[in-house]
Amino acid sequence: MSDDTLPLDFTAAQNISAMPGSSADPAVDEVAEWLDERSAAALIGVSIRQAIDEVLDGQRTGRYDIDDLEKTEKTYLGTKVEIIIRSAFGLQRGQRMDYLIADHEVDSKFTIGSNWTIPKEAAGHICLLTRADDHRSLFSAGLLRIDGGILNAGENRDGKRSLSAAGRSAVRWIVRDGRLPENVLMSLTEEDRAAIFSAPGNQASGQLRTNELFRRVQRKVINRNTVVTVAKQDDSPKRVRDARKFLGPEGISFLGTSSLIRVSPRTLGWKPRTRERGSPRRSLKWRPPANG
Known part of the structure; x- marks a missing residue:
């Protein structure tokens, strides 16, 4: 499995505006500044595009629609996004979380839905939250430190909890509803x-x-x-x-x-x-x- 990233598509940054401002968490601010210095808004979008295309594996399967993925493939898509973002930014693994960014442990969480499910081991750590809507060519990425007060009470069978409304409103966005590089076949009639x-x-x-x-x-x-x-x-x-x-x-x-x-x-x-x-x-x- 190749971790190589595609050439940077900075046209993917069109209509993307980084979300300015600071959070109440200096570590989150440091991670955000580190990413912003490396054109994260464009690079994350390109990485998500590559991850989706590699999991669809169109050359072998002829698939172009993320809805055609098997359940296990959709689960693996989050891992693929994690891998490609790590390679794109040249990140090291953290001791406990997926990345080490600006000397801070950061976990990677991706969704194609409207919310994220957070495992217990992410408690107290910063998460890089990414999501994509390939049908509308949109993606978002933001940072959030996880604690129990921003998670819904219910757990899924894996013991994971979703972000509450308060949690979602606390995200420090790197990009929100930015332009995901287009899936040409999905754009056709x-x-x-x-x-x-x-x-x-x-x-x-x-x-x-x-x-x-x-x-x-x-x-x-x-x-x-x-x-x-x-x-x-x-x-x-x-x-x-x-x-x-x-x-x-x-x-x-x-x-x-x-x-x-x-x-x-x-x-x-x-x-x-x-x-x-x-x-x-x-x-x-x-x-x-x-x-x-």
């Missing part, structure tokens, strides 16, 4: 997804699905994970190169980082990341800079 995935799962159909993806998704970045989920093949990047040949006669140009792509994205004012592809129409209007 049912009609478009059905058209893309309608071909059977053989090699030739992998190319047909890739062609249909770029035919239907226009004027937006299509990342590598989207392509491999659609093509479901080891040589999925080749499907992109071949799609360029098939779709060129239809007036579709590809912009990206590949040397095979003739049109420079930067001439259109777009800076794609590695492993991203875009498919704007050739009819895209563009006016050269005044000095060029």
Whole structure:
């Protein structure tokens, strides 16, 4: 299992505003400042995106919707977020908790719901609380020191308790309802997804699905994970190169980082990341800079 993180997607920080201010807990403030100095709002969003994509494992399963995960996979997703955030920030493990941040023990808690379940061993410690709504492309992250006064009385069968309303209101947010890097396939209509995935799962159909993806998704970045989920093949990047040949006669140009792509994205004012592809129409209007 790889802990490598994707290149930083600082466009994920669009529409994200860090929550200023201080808490009544100096240690929480120190952890928040440490994270803020390292562009945590963007980096956590990218880490959550990678964790979701890796657990979905689209290249092997064709899955793109978090609702299709098994219960055990949804549980593991929290561990995956923990691992990738640790790698992304270069964090050490704490002696008792998941991370050591600014010399403070910090536990990682992730949810795809509206609340977190807190184990007894986290009592007295700071938690990095993260959550994601992949259907709406939103994520949040915040810090909170756990004590019994901010937890609901009831326990689940694992002895965990959820945050009370007072607990949720006490969170020091790093980012609240920030923009999660988009799940391209989830953003499409049912009609478009059905058209893309309608071909059977053989090699030739992998190319047909890739062609249909770029035919239907226009004027937006299509990342590598989207392509491999659609093509479901080891040589999925080749499907992109071949799609360029098939779709060129239809007036579709590809912009990206590949040397095979003739049109420079930067001439259109777009800076794609590695492993991203875009498919704007050739009819895209563009006016050269005044000095060029």
